Amino acid sequence: MSLVELGDLTVTIAGAASPILRGVDLRVGAGEIVGLVGESGSGKSTTALSIVRMLPSSAAVSGRIAVDGRDVLGMKPAALRELRTRTVGVVQQEPRAAFNPLRPVGYFLTEQLCTNLRWSAQDARARVVGLMHECGLREPERMLARYPHELSGGMLQRLVIAAALAVEPELLLADEATSALDVTTQAEIIAILSRMRRERGLGILFITHDLPLAAAFCDRVAVMRAGEVVEEQAARELFAHPESAYTAELLAAVPVLEEEGERA
Ligand SMILES: Nc1ncnc2c1ncn2[C@@H]1O[C@H](COP(=O)(O)OP(=O)(O)OP(=O)(O)O)[C@@H](O)[C@H]1O
Numbered sequence: 001m002s003l004v005e006l007g008d009l010t011v012t013i014a015g016a017a018s019p020i021l022r023g024v025d026l027r028v029g030a031g032e033i034v035g036l037v038g039e040s041g042s043g044k045s046t047t048a049l050s051i052v053r054m055l056p057s058s059a060a061v062s063g064r065i066a067v068d069g070r071d072v073l074g075m076k077p078a079a080l081r082e083l084r085t086r087t088v089g090v091v092q093q094e095p096r097a098a099f100n101p102l103r104p105v106g107y108f109l110t111e112q113l114c115t116n117l118r119w120s121a122q123d124a125r126a127r128v129v130g131l132m133h134e135c136g137l138r139e140p141e142r143m144l145a146r147y148p149h150e151l152s153g154g155m156l157q158r159l160v161i162a163a164a165l166a167v168e169p170e171l172l173l174a175d176e177a178t179s180a181l182d183v184t185t186q187a188e189i190i191a192i193l194s195r196m197r198r199e200r201g202l203g204i205l206f207i208t209h210d211l212p213l214a215a216a217f218c219d220r221v222a223v224m225r226a227g228e229v230v231e232e233q234a235a236r237e238l239f240a241h242p243e244s245a246y247t248a249e250l251l252a253a254v255p256v257l258e259e260e261g262e263r264a
């Protein structure tokens with residue numbers, strides 16, 4: 001059974017001329033890393049947010065969304081809360097938006113564990129401090145007392161990843177989760193995600209504009225354009241033999257660095 005399965009997913013927002021998503025089919029299995037790539041505005045974030053029903057209330061959604069075989073569109077509030085707090089971890093594209101500017105970041109990091117999973121404050125702190133450390137954040141204890149405006153975008157991005165992983169979700173929706181990070185930190189985060197996939201079958205929907213990263217990290221990659229999935233293949237195949245002209249165009253747009261010896 002798939003961890004998440006989208007069937008003919010169509011999303012329309014009142015006022016928008018055409019649907020934002022048009023018949024999207026996508027599947028992520030347990031322990032599988034599926035990349036979602038495509039130009040800005042193609043519908044990648046909308047696809048991810050629809051899985052946890054975090055679209056604006058003006059959005060009309062049709063089609064099928066199943067997580068662990070359960071129909072998400074038919075979920076009552078309690079089941080939906082459970083889905084968002086235990087089953088699916090979400091790393092939104094704009095990390096700063098996840099935080100309450102009036103509260104220290106520690107509140108955000110331990111909130112799910114303490115409120116929804118009823119962990120003690122001490123245990124929750126210990127868990128998130130360990131993950132913050134793994135995500136390359138120095139002096140995590142002190143950082144928990146800082147406010148979002150005191151921290152850089154890259155730090156906030158790592159905090160959001162640590163918070164999403166703290167509850168040990170089955171599925172992680174990672175929307176440009178490593179985009180604001182330097183390559184060393186990015187490699188550290190990718191290593192953590194790979195380990196969680198290996199050790200406990202974490203499934204990941206990995207949204208990125210970084211095609212070489214998608215090729216290296218993902219098992220399968222889906223390419224979106226104007227609200228549709230135009231191609232989906234095993235990562236290696238997609239990059240070696242793109243089927244659609246659009247994918248070939250995207251690949252051609254990636255700058256290739258010349259080798260030292262090739263320079264004039
Ligand atoms: N709340 C909204 N109201 C109206 N239109 C929206 C809303 N949210 C998204 N859209 C539109 O839906 C389309 C898809 O947006 P989405 O954010 O999913 O794209 P994306 O592929 O994630 O782009 P990016 O790479 O820039 O993050 C865009 O044309 C966007 O303008």
Ligand SMILES: [Mg+2]
Nearest residue numbers: 044045046093
């Ligand atoms: Mg987006």
